[in-house]
Amino acid sequence: MTGKMVLIVEDEPGTAKMYRIVLEVEGYETFVAYTASAAVQALERIRPDLVLLDVMLRSSCGLDVCRHIRSKAEFSDLPVIIASVCNSPADLQAGYDAGANAYLVKPVSQKELLNTVQQGILQRL
Secondary structure, eight states: OTTOEEEEEOSOHHHHHHHHHHHHHTTOEEEEESSHHHHHHHHHHHOOSEEEEOSBOSSSBHHHHHHHHHHSGGGTTOOEEEEESOOSHHHHHHHHHHTOSEEEESSOOHHHHHHHHHHHHHHHO
């Protein structure tokens, strides 16, 4: 699975770094966006193969980013994985309603992260 690009949308630098390291060790390319607006710009510029998205961003709600992705025809098949501390059934439902393909509850183990990313990439092939 080398060479696939994962857009990480995470406002906590430590968490973003951990995701980046785990994914790059497995051969994925990564790009980190720390804000919703940076994520939207990056979508057009880097054309990721998958988006790993936090819900609680300082500047905005990650669900808005997910809705934006789903509103664009060119991203209709782009896998979106939400990773959030928000873990109530209503939170998970809101994530799926916004268009997420998967929802991980933080803290996310390396194995769970890699398995979910790999499944998301494979679904798009």
